[in-house]
Amino acid sequence: MLEQLKQHYGYLFEDELIQEINNVGTYKDIPEGFKLIEIGDYIKSMPLLVSGAIKILREDEDGDELILYFIEQGDTCAMTLSCCLGSSKSEIRAIAETDTKLIMIPVAKMEEWLGKYKSWQQFVLQSYHNRMSELLEAIDTIAFLKMDERLFKYLKDKAMVNHNEVIHVTHQQIARDLHTSRVVISRLLKTLEIDGKIELHRNNIKVLDL
Numbered sequence: 738m739l740e741q742l743k744q745h746y747g748y749l750f751e752d753e754l755i756q757e758i759n760n761v762g763t764y765k766d767i768p769e770g771f772k773l774i775e776i777g778d779y780i781k782s783m784p785l786l787v788s789g790a791i792k793i794l795r796e797d798e799d800g801d802e803l804i805l806y807f808i809e810q811g812d813t814c815a816m817t818l819s820c821c822l823g824s825s826k827s828e829i830r831a832i833a834e835t836d837t838k839l840i841m842i843p844v845a846k847m848e849e850w851l852g853k854y855k856s857w858q859q860f861v862l863q864s865y866h867n868r869m870s871e872l873l874e875a876i877d878t879i880a881f882l883k884m885d886e887r888l889f890k891y892l893k894d895k896a897m898v899n900h901n902e903v904i905h906v907t908h909q910q911i912a913r914d915l916h917t918s919r920v921v922i923s924r925l926l927k928t929l930e931i932d933g934k935i936e937l938h939r940n941n942i943k944v945l946d947l
Contacts, residue, residue, distance in 0.1 A: 738764045738840065741787050745811055754854045758785070762840040767833045774831035782841040786810050789837025790898040794830045794914070803879075804891070804914040806871035807834060807898045813864050835899055884917060885925045889934060889946075891915060896944045904942045 739759045747755060763782070767773065767789070774780065776796055784791070790809045794802045850857040878887050891914065895904050908926065912919040926942070929935045936943040 738762065741838070742840070745787055746785065749811075749860055750856045751854065754850065754857060757846070757850070758840065758842065761846050762842055764840055765838070767837040767839060769833050769836050771833045772830065773833060774827050774829065776827055776830050778827045780827055780844075782843050783813055783847055784839045784841055786812050787838040787840060789839075790834040791837060792832045792834045792914075794832065795828070796830060797916075801916050802830070802913050803916045805829070805875050806868065807894065808868075809898055812867070813860075834895075884915075884921065885928060887915060888922065888925050889929060892929075892935065892942060892944050893947060896947060902944045902947060904944065905940060906942065 739755070742755050742759055742762075746758075750758070762785070764787075773784070773791060786808060788810050790807050792807055793805045795805055796802050847861075851861065878890060882890065888911070891911065892904060895906065896902050908922045909919045911926075912922045915922070926935065926937055930937050934944070934946040936945060
């Protein structure tokens with residue numbers, strides 16, 4: 738774990754902090770689709786991503802989901818930070834978008850390091866800033882983009898976090914992430930294919946215009 742920490746976080750954190758993370762962190766291999774955090778959970782540790790990607794979602798009163806953003810290698814989730822430091826219940830659901838490797842940091846150490854290491858403080862503040870920007874982008878997407886534009890943005894974002902232009906996802910999964918119906922998604926996907934932006938295959942979608 739120490740070598741992976743140095744490789745992915747050595748440019749951010751001083752050696753002493755890297756060593757502390759190695760001593761108290763718990764390394765985990767998470768399979769694609771695994772639910773890391775559920776709405777209503779109390780969060781006792783914060784994830785540092787070593788590789789892979791995690792999808793962050795919200796849920797409405799009817800149980801329908803809406804994707805907010807992805808977090809990738811070198812990131813953490815600001816909402817997790819907020820819940821950890823405030824001892825409050827999670828308001829988001831976190832699901833592994835791909836096979837993911839991460840290190841879980843105990844809450845007590847997160848608080849201690851804020852006063853002890855300037856690099857950790859900067860990392861936490863930057864994480865808040867990055868996630869806030871992505872939340873604002875998500876709001877703008879919902880408020881100002883038509884559904885076909887939202888769909889294409891979703892496909893491009895998904896391709897980028899997976900580092901693969903071929904996306905393995907069903908029309909129903911896309912509809913759930915975008916809080917719409919499968920019929921609407923299927924129709925818009927066909928339109929995007931006619932426009933030359935994607936190719937539709939039996940079990941995957943290829944994004945042509947990245």
